[in-house]
Each structure stands twice: as C-alpha cells, then as structure tokens.
Amino acid sequence: MEAPEAVRANPFVPYLATVKEITDLTPDVKLFSIELNDEAARKSFDYKPGQFAFLSAFGVGESAFGLTSVAYRNSGIEFAIRRVGTVSSALHELEPGATVGVRGPYGNFFPMDEYKGKNIVIIGGGIGMAPLRPVIDTIIDHRDDFGNLTIINGARTPRDLVFASEFEAWSEAKDTNVVLTVDAGDDSWTGRVALIPAVVKELKPSHHNAVAITCGPPIMIRFTLAALKELGFSNEQIVTTLEGKMKCGMGKCGRCNVGEKYVCVDGPVFNFAQISKFIEQF
Numbered sequence: 001m002e003a004p005e006a007v008r009a010n011p012f013v014p015y016l017a018t019v020k021e022i023t024d025l026t027p028d029v030k031l032f033s034i035e036l037n038d039e040a041a042r043k044s045f046d047y048k049p050g051q052f053a054f055l056s057a058f059g060v061g062e063s064a065f066g067l068t069s070v071a072y073r074n075s076g077i078e079f080a081i082r083r084v085g086t087v088s089s090a091l092h093e094l095e096p097g098a099t100v101g102v103r104g105p106y107g108n109f110f111p112m113d114e115y116k117g118k119n120i121v122i123i124g125g126g127i128g129m130a131p132l133r134p135v136i137d138t139i140i141d142h143r144d145d146f147g148n149l150t151i152i153n154g155a156r157t158p159r160d161l162v163f164a165s166e167f168e169a170w171s172e173a174k175d176t177n178v179v180l181t182v183d184a185g186d187d188s189w190t191g192r193v194a195l196i197p198a199v200v201k202e203l204k205p206s207h208h209n210a211v212a213i214t215c216g217p218p219i220m221i222r223f224t225l226a227a228l229k230e231l232g233f234s235n236e237q238i239v240t241t242l243e244g245k246m247k248c249g250m251g252k253c254g255r256c257n258v259g260e261k262y263v264c265v266d267g268p269v270f271n272f273a274q275i276s277k278f279i280e281q282f
Contacts, residue, residue: 002222009165009203010160010251011103011250012103012225012248013103013154013280014054014056014062014102014103014256015036015037015038015045015072015101015103016036016037016099016100016101016104017033017034017035017036017037017077017099017101017102018035018036018037018097018098018099018100019032019033019034019094019095019096019097019098019099019100020033020034020076020096021033021096022094022095024159025080025162025163025164026155026159026161026162027159027160028079028082028083028168029080029081029082029083029127029162030078030080030083030091030092031068031078031079031081032034032055032078032079032080032081032091032094033069033075033076033077033078033174034055034077034078034079034100034102035045035076035077036077037099040062045071045077045102045105046071046105047067047104047105047109048073048109048110049070049073049109049110049112049131049134049135049138050066050107050108050109050110050131050134050135050241050268050269051067051104051105051106051107051109052064052065052066052067052104052105052106052131052246052264052268053065053067053077053079053102053103053104053105054101054102054104054105054249055079055081055087055091055100055102056100056101056102056104056230057087057090057091057094057100058099058100058101058267059089059090060086060090061086061087061090062087062103063088063247064106064246064264065080065081065084065089065130066079066080066130066131066241066243066268067104067105067131067134068078068080068131068133068134069134070113070134070137070138070141070185073137074139079130080127080129080130080133080162080163082126084128084148090122090233092232095206098243099202103204103249104249106250106264107249107263107264107265107268107269108266108267108268108269109269110135110136110213110239110241110269112135112139115139115146115211116145116146117145117146117147117209118146118147118209118210118211119146119147119148119149119150119205119208119209119210119211120135120139120146120147120148120149120209120210120213121150121152121205121210121212121213122135122149122150122151122152122153122213122214123152123196123200123212123213123214123215123216123224123235124151124152124153124154124214124215124216125153125154125155125215125216125220126154126155126156126160126162126216126217127154127162128214128215128216128220129162129163129215129245130162131215131241131268132213132215132241133142133163133166135209135213136149136151136170140169140170140173142178143173143174143175143217145152147175147201147210148175148176148177149173149175149176149177149279150176150177150179150203150205151170151176151177151179152179152181152182152196152199152200152203153167153178153179153180154180154181154182154195154196154199154216154220155180155182155183156183156184157182157183157184157185157186157190158182158185158186158188160181160182160224161182161231167180179192179199179203181193181194181195181196181199183195185191189226191244195220195223196216196220196223196224197220197223197224197227197253200224200227200231201227201231203231204231205230205231206231207231207232207233207234208236210233211237211238211239212228212233212235212237212238212239213239213240214228214238214239214240214255215240215241215243221240225238225272226275234273235270235271235272235273235276236271236272237271238271239269239270239271239272240267240269240270240271240272241267241268241269241270242258242263242267242270242275243268246263246264248264249264250265251264251265257258258275259275261274261275
C-alpha cells in the first residue's frame with residue numbers, strides 16, 4: 001500500500017518499488033532494474049544523466065546510488081550496485097519481486113545540451129562507469145548531436161569490467177572508439193594491461209572542442225586529471241561526478257561536503273574549476 005499524499009509530501013518517505021530484474025555484471029556488481037509501484041509516481045519520476053537516488057533495503061537502511069539508466073527510454077529505473085557495505089550487501093541478497101524503497105531523484109546532472117557538437121572523452125574506472133553509462137547511452141541514442149566519442153574503461157581485472165556486454169554495441173556506434181584496459185590480465189585477456197592515466201597519455205585525446213568526463217577511484221581521478229591537464233584540457237573542460245558519503249540527499253546533514261560545496265545539492269556533477277582548490281579531499 002502506498003503512503004498517503006500527506007505523508008508523501010515528506011521528502012524522506014520513499015516510494016515503494018518492485019525489483020523486476022537483477023543481472024550479474026561482475027563478481028561484486030549487480031544491475032538492478034526497478035519499477036515504482038505507483039503509476040503516477042512512475043510518470044513523474046523524471047531524471048537526467050548524473051543524478052542519483054536513494055535505494056532502501058527495508059529493515060537494513062538506505063544508500064545513495066547513481067541512476068544508471070536514461071529516463072526517456074521508459075524501461076525502468078536501473079542501479080549498478082557494488083557489494084561494499086551493509087545496505088549494498090542486503091540489496092545483493094534480494095531476488096526479483098522484492099519490495100524496495102526509492103527516494104529521489106536528487107542532485108544536478110551532466111549538461112548534455114551544452115556538450116552537443118563537442119568531442120566527448122569518457123574515462124571510467126571500475127564501478128565509476130555506472131554514472132557514466134547514461135551519458136554514453138544519451139550520446140549514442142542521439143549520435144548526430146555530438147562529435148567523436150572516446151570511451152576509456154579500466155578495471156582491476158577483466159572480470160571487473162562493468163557493462164562488458166554492452167562494449168560491442170558501443171564500439172559499433174558511429175564515430176565511437178572504445179578502449180579497454182586492466183591492471184592485471186588473465187590467460188584469456190589480449191587487451192591493454194596498464195593504468196588508466198597511462199592510457200590517456202598514450203591516446204592523447206585532443207582538447208580542442210572537447211569535454212572529458214571521468215569517474216572512478218580517487219587516486220585514478222587525481223592522476224587522470226594530471227594527464228588531461230598535460231594534454232591541454234582546462235579545468236572547465238574536465239568534469240567528474242563525486243560519490244560522496246551522502247546521508248540525507250538534501251544538504252541538511254553536512255556529511256558530503258567538499259569545501260563549501262555539498263555533493264548532494266551542488267553536485268554530484270562538477271567541473272574541476274568548481275572544486276580544484278579542494279582536490280586533496282577526494
């Protein structure tokens with residue numbers, strides 16, 4: 001039973017939703033496809049690439065996760081969740097048909113309209129590809145609106161490459177180059193074995209009429225930022241989405257501050273001109 005409208009006005013009350021499908025992406029990452037139970041809520045739950053929502057495992061708690069799908073496809077809400085803590089572990093134990101809570105969407109988003117006509121460089125490490133997937137899907141679905149697309153995706157091992165089943169479709173898109181790399185290969189791996197910043201330096205993407213979007217472990221972001229700066233990218237041309245330790249999603253608890261910025265309200269999407277003086281915090 002859905003909460004009454006008087007209660008729904010409370011932004012801390014989640015919508016009830018049903019887990020429709022769960023897909024194993026890596027040994028510790030699952031893709032959850034979720035549908036809000038209330039039809040009116042489904043129609044009004046609009047979101048853009050880069051935004052996030054809270055997912056509740058009832059009886060355990062809630063955590064913030066980037067929305068991994070694109071709203072205009074009307075194919076359900078998706079979250080790619082790595083098993084790292086109490087809530088994510090509880091979610092990993094669920095089966096299709098389970099009831100969860102969804103609260104959101106929150107945060108700002110990647111300004112896709114501003115990126116039209118530009119060459120886009122996507123640089124993702126590990127689960128950092130989750131918030132970048134809707135950016136990739138938006139570009140590929142509207143391919144003529146954007147310039148060349150370069151996707152650099154790295155992980156610890158070949159088994160840890162998230163969205164591997166989608167690489168072929170990405171590669172086949174017009175003017176799109178997908179580059180994969182791992183820290184350590186296995187017997188079947190024939191691709192690059194190198195850290196992401198080294199691959200960026202090797203490929204030398206041009207900064208002319210370009211935007212570089214990166215997400216991944218903090219150490220990866222730090223050295224990738226340095227590599228991009230060496231190639232001539234300005235702070236305004238480099239964009240990231242910060243996975244802060246968010247609790248409320250509305251700037252009330254102060255748990256996710258980066259300097260004077262609150263990731264949940266001012267972000268999670270920032271260009272480095274906005275946060276460059278706080279770079280040591282992440």
